[in-house]
Amino acid sequence: MSADLLSDWTRAARLRAALNVMLVGAPSILIAGAAGWRFGGIGWAIALALLSAAVVALAAARAAGVLDRAGLVRRLDAREPGLEDSAELLVAETALTPLQQLQRDRIERRIVAIDPETLIDRWSRRRIAVAWTIGAVGVASLLLWPDSQPAPPPLAPAAEGSVAAPGVPRLTGQRVRIVPPAYTGLPPRYSDRLDIRAPAGSRIEWTLAFAPQPVRAELALVGGQRLPLAPGDAGWTGSLRLDRPLLYRVVAQGMRGTPPPHRLDPIADAPPQVRAIEPAQGLVLVRPGQRSWRVVFEATDDYAVAPTARFAITLAQGDGENVSFSERSLIVRGSGSAKRKRFTADLNLAAYGLQQGGDLVVQITVADTRSPSPHIVRGPGVILRWPPKPAELADGLDMMSKRVMPAYFRSQRQIIIDTEALIKERRKLSAEAFLEKSDTIGVDQRLLRLRYGQFVGMEAEETPKPPLPIAERDGDKPSEPEHHDGDGHDHGAAPESPVFGSLGDVTAEFGHTHDESEAATLLDPDTRAMLKLALDEMWQAELNLRSGKPEAALPFENRALNYIKKIQQATRIYLPRVGAQLPPVDMSRRMTGKREGIASRSAALTRFAIDDAVPAEAWRTLAGPGPIDFAALERWLRTNSARVRDPLAVLAAIDAARTAPDSSQARARLRDQLWRVLTRPPAQVRRRGDGGALGQRYTRGLR
Structure with a gap:
C-alpha cells in the first residue's frame, strides 16, 4: 500500500478522532476563561483560555496520531473479516515468501471493495453531552457566584x-x-x-x-x-x-x-528579631560522652519570617598560630507560625570533626518576606567548646606555669594574610587607597610588636617624647640618649640630696626598669634572644608597610612568624606573680613644691559645631519678623527625615507658616517644632566653686 493510499484511508478517521477530543475538551476552555475573568480580570481570562486551548489541541493531535500505519492494520483486521488478519501484508516493506505473496494478491482484490468510511469512529455523543453540561454549569457558577469581597462602604x-x-x-x-x-x-x-x-x-x-x-x-x-x-x-x-x-x-x-x-x-517594615533558645548561654562545654549538639533559634517578624534559614557552622581547631578554621553552611526549615518560627538543628560532633581543644561556633542568618529586598539579619552565635587538657604545674616554683603563649601571639599569621591579599589587590586600588591599607596593616604590626615587647621589658612607646637633640635633628646619632626629668626613666637619686628609705633599693621596690629579666616575663635566655630577633623582623616589616611597600615587608613578616613558632615550642614559660607597676619616684623633687614640667591634666575643650545650620538659622529668624527660606528648610527636612521623630508635624508647621507668613501663632508653632529637631549641645562644663574665703586664702598660698 502506497503512502498516498494510506493517507486517503486514514484522513477521515483522523479528523473524526481529533474532532471528538476537541468537542469533549472545549468546555474546559470556557471554564478556564471564566475563572480567569472572575478572579483576575480580562488578562487572566485570555491567558488561561489560551493555555487550556493549547492543552486540548495537543490531546487532539495525539488522538489523531494513533491512526498511523500500525493503527490502520489493527483497525482493518478488527473490522474486516474478509482480510483474514492479513492486512499487515499490504504494508510490508520486506520481501515476501511465495505463500505470503499469494495471500497479499487475494486481499488486495478484496480491499478494493471496502469503503474507507467504515474505519471512522462514531461520535462520542455521551461524552460530549456530559462535558458540555459540566462546562455550562461551571461557567454559570463562576459568572453568577456572588463576589467574595464585600461591597465598598458608602462615602x-x-x-x-x-x-x-x-x-x-x-x-x-x-x-x-x-x-x-x-x-x-x-x-x-x-x-x-x-x-x-x-x-x-x-x-x-x-x-x-x-x-x-x-x-x-x-x-x-x-x-x-x-x-x-x-x-x-x-x-x-x-x-x-x-x-x-x-x-x-x-x-x-x-x-x-x-x-x-x-x-x-x-x-516601615522592621527587620526580624533573632534570639537563641538552646543553649541558653553563649558558651557551653562538651559533656562527657556527648555525640550531638542541639541548637535552637527563634525568629520573629512584624509580618512573616522566611521559611528557611542558614546556619553558618565554623570549626576552630588548634592553638596559638596553628589554629585552623573550616566553615560549613546548613539550610534549616523553620516550624511555627508565619510571624514566629523556630529553627532547630541537631549537629553530629563527629561529622563536623570537633576534637579536644576545639570550638564549634554556630550563627544563624534569617530573612523576612519583604519584597523586593528582604531584610537579612545575622543572629547571635553560640559556641560549643571542648576544653584542652589541663597544663601541669611546675613543682617547687612560686609561679604560674603555662604551656602556651598568651593570646598576644595569635595575629602574626593574619598580618601575613592581609599583606598577601593587599599585594593581589594592587591593580584594583588607587595609589592613595593602596598606601592607606598598607599603613593600616603597618599599624597592626606595630601593635603586635609592642605586645611582644612587653615580654622583654620594652615600653609601649605611647608616652610623649622630648624634642630631639640638635645633633640628631641634623642626622647624626648622639652617642648617648638624652634623659629628662619626668620622662618615666629611673635616673637615680641626686648625689647631694638625701635618699629616703635607704635601707633598701627604692628603685627596685617601687620603680621599674627597661630591659631587666626580673621586671619582665621570666623567659630563658635562648627564648628571650629569639623573641628579640622576632621583634627586629617585625620592626623592619612595620617600616616597609608604613612606607607603602608590602612586598618588601612580607619576608620580614614570615621570618618573624618562624621565630614565633620556635618560641611556642619552648617547654615552659613562667610568669611572675607581681602587682601593678607604679611610675618611678623622683626623689630630688619630693617636698619641694616645684611644678615645672608637669603636664596639665585638664581636658581641652573643643568648640561644638552645629550640623543643623538650616533649622538653627530658621529658629533664630522666627524670633523676629524676618523672612524664612522655606525651600531650604523643606530640603533639609527631606534629607534628615529619618532622624526626626515626626517629620509630618514639622512639614505641617512649615506649610502653615508659608500660608500665613504674618501669623505670629504659625511662626511660634514652627519655632517650637524646630526646637525639637535641633541637635542638643553637649553638657556644659561647670566651674568649680572657689571654696569661699578659706579656699581663696589657700589658693593664694599655693601661688
Whole structure:
C-alpha cells in the first residue's frame, strides 16, 4: 500500500478522532476563561483560555496520531473479516515468501471493495453531552457566584470644615481604600478618614465626592507635586503608592480658601528579631560522652519570617598560630507560625570533626518576606567548646606555669594574610587607597610588636617624647640618649640630696626598669634572644608597610612568624606573680613644691559645631519678623527625615507658616517644632566653686 493510499484511508478517521477530543475538551476552555475573568480580570481570562486551548489541541493531535500505519492494520483486521488478519501484508516493506505473496494478491482484490468510511469512529455523543453540561454549569457558577469581597462602604461625610456657598465646590464625601503589599499578608481595608497610616509600599485609593461638581479636582502634595483625580460613577478617584511621609490637600477648581492638610504616614517594615533558645548561654562545654549538639533559634517578624534559614557552622581547631578554621553552611526549615518560627538543628560532633581543644561556633542568618529586598539579619552565635587538657604545674616554683603563649601571639599569621591579599589587590586600588591599607596593616604590626615587647621589658612607646637633640635633628646619632626629668626613666637619686628609705633599693621596690629579666616575663635566655630577633623582623616589616611597600615587608613578616613558632615550642614559660607597676619616684623633687614640667591634666575643650545650620538659622529668624527660606528648610527636612521623630508635624508647621507668613501663632508653632529637631549641645562644663574665703586664702598660698 502506497503512502498516498494510506493517507486517503486514514484522513477521515483522523479528523473524526481529533474532532471528538476537541468537542469533549472545549468546555474546559470556557471554564478556564471564566475563572480567569472572575478572579483576575480580562488578562487572566485570555491567558488561561489560551493555555487550556493549547492543552486540548495537543490531546487532539495525539488522538489523531494513533491512526498511523500500525493503527490502520489493527483497525482493518478488527473490522474486516474478509482480510483474514492479513492486512499487515499490504504494508510490508520486506520481501515476501511465495505463500505470503499469494495471500497479499487475494486481499488486495478484496480491499478494493471496502469503503474507507467504515474505519471512522462514531461520535462520542455521551461524552460530549456530559462535558458540555459540566462546562455550562461551571461557567454559570463562576459568572453568577456572588463576589467574595464585600461591597465598598458608602462615602463618609467630609469633615473639611468648609462653608457651603452657591456655585462653590466643596468636599462632601470621602472613602479611602488601603491595599497593603502582598508580602504582608494583610487584606485590603477601607478608611473613612483622610489621614492614613499604612504599611510602606501600600496602594492608597481615594474616592471623593464634591457638590457642586467641579471641572477639575486633584490632590495637592505639600512640596509642589499634584495628583489629578478622575471623575467616575462612584465619584472622583485617584491613587498612589505610599513610600515616604506626605502631606496633601484635596483641591477642586473654584474652591475658596485653603483646605486643611492631611497626613500619609508609612509604617516601615522592621527587620526580624533573632534570639537563641538552646543553649541558653553563649558558651557551653562538651559533656562527657556527648555525640550531638542541639541548637535552637527563634525568629520573629512584624509580618512573616522566611521559611528557611542558614546556619553558618565554623570549626576552630588548634592553638596559638596553628589554629585552623573550616566553615560549613546548613539550610534549616523553620516550624511555627508565619510571624514566629523556630529553627532547630541537631549537629553530629563527629561529622563536623570537633576534637579536644576545639570550638564549634554556630550563627544563624534569617530573612523576612519583604519584597523586593528582604531584610537579612545575622543572629547571635553560640559556641560549643571542648576544653584542652589541663597544663601541669611546675613543682617547687612560686609561679604560674603555662604551656602556651598568651593570646598576644595569635595575629602574626593574619598580618601575613592581609599583606598577601593587599599585594593581589594592587591593580584594583588607587595609589592613595593602596598606601592607606598598607599603613593600616603597618599599624597592626606595630601593635603586635609592642605586645611582644612587653615580654622583654620594652615600653609601649605611647608616652610623649622630648624634642630631639640638635645633633640628631641634623642626622647624626648622639652617642648617648638624652634623659629628662619626668620622662618615666629611673635616673637615680641626686648625689647631694638625701635618699629616703635607704635601707633598701627604692628603685627596685617601687620603680621599674627597661630591659631587666626580673621586671619582665621570666623567659630563658635562648627564648628571650629569639623573641628579640622576632621583634627586629617585625620592626623592619612595620617600616616597609608604613612606607607603602608590602612586598618588601612580607619576608620580614614570615621570618618573624618562624621565630614565633620556635618560641611556642619552648617547654615552659613562667610568669611572675607581681602587682601593678607604679611610675618611678623622683626623689630630688619630693617636698619641694616645684611644678615645672608637669603636664596639665585638664581636658581641652573643643568648640561644638552645629550640623543643623538650616533649622538653627530658621529658629533664630522666627524670633523676629524676618523672612524664612522655606525651600531650604523643606530640603533639609527631606534629607534628615529619618532622624526626626515626626517629620509630618514639622512639614505641617512649615506649610502653615508659608500660608500665613504674618501669623505670629504659625511662626511660634514652627519655632517650637524646630526646637525639637535641633541637635542638643553637649553638657556644659561647670566651674568649680572657689571654696569661699578659706579656699581663696589657700589658693593664694599655693601661688
